[in-house]
Amino acid sequence: MPRIRVLVGTRKGAFILTSDAARNDWQVSGPHFGGWEIFHIAGSPANPDRLYASQTSSWFGQVIQRSDDGGATWNPVGNDFAYVGDPGTHLYYDGTAKPWAFKRVWHLEPSPTDPDTVYAGVEDAALFRSTDGGLTWQELPALREQQGAKWMPGAGGMCLHTILLDPVNPARMYVAISAAGAFRSDDGGASWKPVNRGLHSQYIPDPQAEVGHCVHRIAMHPARPETLFMQKHWDVMRSDDAGDSWFEISGNLPSDFGFAMAVHAHEPDTVYVVPILSDSEHYPPEGKLRVYRSKAGGNAWEALTDGLPQQHCYVNVLRDAMAVDSLDPCGVYFGTTGGQVYVSPDAGDHWQAIVRDLPAVLSVSVQTLP
Amino acid sequence: MAADLDRHTVRVVLPYHLYTLARCSTTEVELDLTGPVTLAAVLDALEAAYPMLAGAVRDRVTGQRRPLVRFYACQDDLSNIAPDALLPYEVAAGREPLVVVGAIAGG
Numbered sequence: 468m469p470r471i472r473v474l475v476g477t478r479k480g481a482f483i484l485t486s487d488a489a490r491n492d493w494q495v496s497g498p499h500f501g502g503w504e505i506f507h508i509a510g511s512p513a514n515p516d517r518l519y520a521s522q523t524s525s526w527f528g529q530v531i532q533r534s535d536d537g538g539a540t541w542n543p544v545g546n547d548f549a550y551v552g553d554p555g556t557h558l559y560y561d562g563t564a565k566p567w568a569f570k571r572v573w574h575l576e577p578s579p580t581d582p583d584t585v586y587a588g589v590e591d592a593a594l595f596r597s598t599d600g601g602l603t604w605q606e607l608p609a610l611r612e613q614q615g616a617k618w619m620p621g622a623g624g625m626c627l628h629t630i631l632l633d634p635v636n637p638a639r640m641y642v643a644i645s646a647a648g649a650f651r652s653d654d655g656g657a658s659w660k661p662v663n664r665g666l667h668s669q670y671i672p673d674p675q676a677e678v679g680h681c682v683h684r685i686a687m688h689p690a691r692p693e694t695l696f697m698q699k700h701w702d703v704m705r706s707d708d709a710g711d712s713w714f715e716i717s718g719n720l721p722s723d724f725g726f727a728m729a730v731h732a733h734e735p736d737t738v739y740v741v742p743i744l745s746d747s748e749h750y751p752p753e754g755k756l757r758v759y760r761s762k763a764g765g766n767a768w769e770a771l772t773d774g775l776p777q778q779h780c781y782v783n784v785l786r787d788a789m790a791v792d793s794l795d796p797c798g799v800y801f802g803t804t805g806g807q808v809y810v811s812p813d814a815g816d817h818w819q820a821i822v823r824d825l826p827a828v829l830s831v832s833v834q835t836l837p
Numbered sequence: 838m839a840a841d842l843d844r845h846t847v848r849v850v851l852p853y854h855l856y857t858l859a860r861c862s863t864t865e866v867e868l869d870l871t872g873p874v875t876l877a878a879v880l881d882a883l884e885a886a887y888p889m890l891a892g893a894v895r896d897r898v899t900g901q902r903r904p905l906v907r908f909y910a911c912q913d914d915l916s917n918i919a920p921d922a923l924l925p926y927e928v929a930a931g932r933e934p935l936v937v938v939g940a941i942a943g944g
Contacts (some may be wrong), residue, residue, distance in 0.1 A: 503853060526939045527854055527893040527907040545860065547897055560911040723894075 471792050472537065474518065474768025475799055475808055476505035479826035481520055482808075483538045486821075490798055491572040493821045497540065500532065507787055508538075509575045510834040511813040514582035519601055521572035521587070522762040529571050532773075533601050544601035548589055551608035557591065566593045567611075573832075576630035588627030589780070591599045592644040594616060594656065607656035610642065614661070614678045621681050621700075623646030628786055629682070634689040641695070641710060644693060646681035649697070651710050651831075662710030666699060684728045684786045688735035696738050698728040698767070698786070703740055705765050726791035731814060732797040736764035739791075739799060739815060741784040751779035758801070760815045775809065776816030782807070787830035794835060802828025845873050847879055847924075848934035855894070855937065859887040865934060874929035876908065877920035896936060905940040 499505075503522045511517040516537045522530040522621040529548065549695045554567035570590040583600040593611060599828060601653040618625060628643055633639035639657040640656060643649045648663040649803035661677040671679050681700035686693065697704040697713065702715040704724050717723035718836025720741040731737035738761050756775045759768040782805035792798040799815050802808045806825040811818045850865050852871050859866070868882040877900070884891045900920060902908070908915040911925045911933050927933040 524854065525860070526852075528903060530858065530889065531893065546889075546892050549898065785882065 468543065469679035469794060470836040471575060471794070471798065472510070472515075472817075472836055473790075473808065474510065474520075474538070474832045474834070475825065475828060476507050476520070476830035477802075477806070477826040477828050478504055480825065481508055481522075481538075481671075482822070482825055484808065484821050485524050488794055490792075492730040495822055496538065498537070498826075500530075503774070504515060504571075504573040505829065506572060507574050507830040507832070509577055509584070509832050510537075511577040511582040512579045513577070514833050515824075517577070517582040517600075519575045519577060519585050523571040523577055529768045531575075531601050538817075542581075545597065545603050547768075548587070548593075548604050549593055549606070550593060550611075552605045554591075554593075554611060554770065557615060557625060560620065562648055564616070569593075569613075571727060573626045573628045574630055576632060579632060579634060586632070586640075588630050588642060590624045590626040591620075592625045593625040594627055594642055596656070599713060607652075608793075610650060610652075610659045613647075613650055613659050615647075617678055618644065619734050620678065626713065629685050630685050631685060631695075633687075633692045635692050639686075639692075639709070641685060643682040643685050645683065645698075648680040648698070648765075649677060649682050649710055652733075653757060656726070662706070663713070664696075664711065665706075665713030668700065669700070669792040681728045686728045686730045686738070688730045691735040694735065694764075696730060698725050698740055700724065700746060702721075703728075703765065716761070718761070718766030718768055720759055721757075723778070725784075726786040727784045727801060728786075729789045729791050729799065729801075731799075732791045732793040733774050733795060734762065734797075735779070737762045737814070739767060739800065740768075741788065741789065743783060749783045754778055754780050756780040756782065756803075758799070758818075759813055760790050771818070774820075780805075785829055787832075788828050790831050791832040792835045796798055798833070800833055801832050802831045804828065845870050845874050845929050846931045847874060847882070847928060848931055849879065849883060849935045852937060852939040853889060854939065858889055858893065861887075862879060867931075874923060874924050875921050876915065876935075879924065879928075880920075885903055886908040907938045907940050908939060912935065927943040 475482040481502040482497035506521040518534040520532040556564035559565040572575040574588040578585040587595040629643035631641040640784040666680045684698045695706045704718045725743045782803035790802040799811045806829040870882040
């Protein structure tokens with residue numbers, strides 16, 4: 468009988484939510500690392516008991532925690548994220564050049580095949596890899612060669628927040644950076660290229676700009692890895708050529724601003740987003756928390772509202788706070804800055820809150836356990 | 838005998854998040870070190886005894902105190918002393934602790 472484990476990172480600790488396949492009756496464990504910001508927790512697909520957590524604090528810096536028993540116990544591993552060479556400078560908000568400086572790990576992406584290999588996306592933006600279970604970390608510095616001096620932080624910092632590993636082609640991976648854009652490597656991270664053609668950002672005067680776009684999230688279905696979906700600062704986008712070109716699929720969304728995005732586990736053309744009113748008003752339009760689903764790969768979107776608050780709701784759903792399980796029917800999960808974690812056990816038709824009063828949710832990831 | 842005089846047992850008081858990260862059961866730890874009792878020497882000994890604290894008190898690259906960490910001893914704010922400055926004799930003698938504090942910030 469499969470089980471579900473939901474890994475929730477919040478502003479004040481980590482929580483682990485578990486259920487059987489019915490996804491109605493949940494056990495809640497936590498807070499783990501109470502009082503620390505947990506930007507992300509991720510489980511290894513190759514060994515589901517191997518978990519990695521990014522534990523961070525403005526006071527005490529970065530800690531990486533590792534569990535080898537599904538989150539029952541944890542141990543700190545390596546936290547030395549040293550850039551290769553002199554990383555130079557990037558643009559700051561005021562247009563001045565600012566030296567690159569490590570701040571925190573936003574996202575951890577374990578290898579699909581090796582429990583000891585895990586990637587880390589960090590602020591200031593760079594990609595690191597560990598091949599020894601998180602004990603040591605090595606930067607893949609060629610990414611910063613993609614006009615890194617022109618990158619500029621988004622409002623949340625200059626973070627590498629999305630890492631997608633192509634499940635078919637192990638040499639191919641994608642990353643996304645706010646506000647630099649999306650990048651692809653076809654040689655395991657040895658070299659990179661910007662993949663932002665077709666993106667339009669009103670704050671960039673050059674319509675052909677290769678970098679500088681504020682990509683909020685990219686999502687992929689493992690059965691069709693050349694098709695990518697993107698939630699950008701504004702605009703919901705799609706690429707059918709591994710990011711070489713993008714076209715808009717915002718269609719009838721009430722707002723095409725947002726952060727979170729996910730793809731159905733079994734239907735490569737079924738996509739989920741949570742529209743947010745605007746870049747100045749980080750809450751749902753009309754105070755209604757609505758997940759929008761397209762079963763057509765974009766453009767035609769339907770509001771999913773059953774079980775979600777439809778008045779006076781002003782939470783946000785952050786970029787790493789939406790995920791799916793791989794059961795059938797597919798479960799969809801998201802967490803809010805108001806501390807709710809919602810589940811839909813039927814692909815979005817009906818929703819219920821697993822928990823309502825956690826600290827602000829930063830990230831949600833899901834493991835489907837055998 | 839001269840070598841013995843260079844040995845010190847220094848007391849360090851850690852804030853909650855650091856002594857729990859270090860798996861200490863109490864807020865105060867004792868560190869043995871040899872040589873001049875400077876701030877850097879104490880932090881070197883702290884990180885050697887508790888490797889998970891590397892980077893948590895001072896920046897790994899620059900060695901600078903993290904901005905929201907403060908140091909106190911003998912009623913004095915030592916946050917801005919040079920890393921190679923000697924700590925007060927009372928700290929070197931183990932009679933007073935070096936206190937590491939997470940600065941008050943935020944709501």
